[in-house]
Amino acid sequence: MRGSLAVACLLVMVGGCGGGGAQTSEGSGTSTSGSGSETTTTASATGPSTPWDEMTSEQKGQYMAEVVMPEMQRLFQEHDAERYATFTCATCHGANAHDVAFRMPNGVAPLDPAHIPQIFASEEPGAVFMTRTVWPRMAQLLGEPQYNPETHEGFGCMNCHATATPAATP
Numbered sequence: 001m002r003g004s005l006a007v008a009c010l011l012v013m014v015g016g017c018g019g020g021g022a023q024t025s026e027g028s029g030t031s032t033s034g035s036g037s038e039t040t041t042t043a044s045a046t047g048p049s050t051p052w053d054e055m056t057s058e059q060k061g062q063y064m065a066e067v068v069m070p071e072m073q074r075l076f077q078e079h080d081a082e083r084y085a086t087f088t089c090a091t092c093h094g095a096n097a098h099d100v101a102f103r104m105p106n107g108v109a110p111l112d113p114a115h116i117p118q119i120f121a122s123e124e125p126g127a128v129f130m131t132r133t134v135w136p137r138m139a140q141l142l143g144e145p146q147y148n149p150e151t152h153e154g155f156g157c158m159n160c161h162a163t164a165t166p167a168a169t170p
Contacts, residue, residue, distance in 0.1 A: 047143015057101075064089075064102075068141050075137065079129050092160065110164035116157055 048055070048063055055063065069089070076084040076091070089097050094106040111119075119127045139146045139155040147156025 047141060052142050052144070061102075068138075071137065071141060072134070075133055079133070104160055105158065105162040107162045108160070110162040111157055112164040113158065119157075 048067070050059065052060070052063075072092070073084075073087040076087055084091070089102070092108060093102050093104065094100070094108050097106065100106055120131050122128070135155075135157070136146060138160075142155060144155040145153070147154040
């Protein structure tokens with residue numbers, strides 16, 4: 001589960017991924033402006049200046065390229081520099097990201113929701129990385145509250161992961 005969990009719980013986005021530089025600051029905020037675009041995309045501890053759900057596809061792509069991608073690349077490479085030496089949109093959005101317009105979930109490391117409590121209880125390095133680093137930071141970058149199991153609202157594992165078909169019991 002280590003590999004599949006670490007790769008997948010990442011990007012929840014419906015936006016795009018593209019080139020372009022980014023200016024990042026350690027978790028406190030990022031400010032970028034698009035090249036040739038009138039839109040300025042800003043991220044802070046509370047998320048983008050324009051709510052994710054109100055962004056156009058172009059704005060989402062710009063935000064992903066300039067804010068989310070550099071931050072997630074940094075986090076994943078700090079976690080495992082060798083494994084994530086090449087970090088692209090496909091790392092989280094799948095090899096067919098362009099074909100599905102970057103929609104998430106996109107089948108990357110499907111999870112059985114019944115196993116999520118065990119993932120959060122696990123001290124396995126991949127699980128710890130996803131639950132304590134990636135999940136909270138992605139929620140923050142999107143300006144979304146983290147998933148609350150009591151209200152069933154907020155950003156959680158199933159925003160990135162497809163739902164796995166539970167194994168049949170004999």
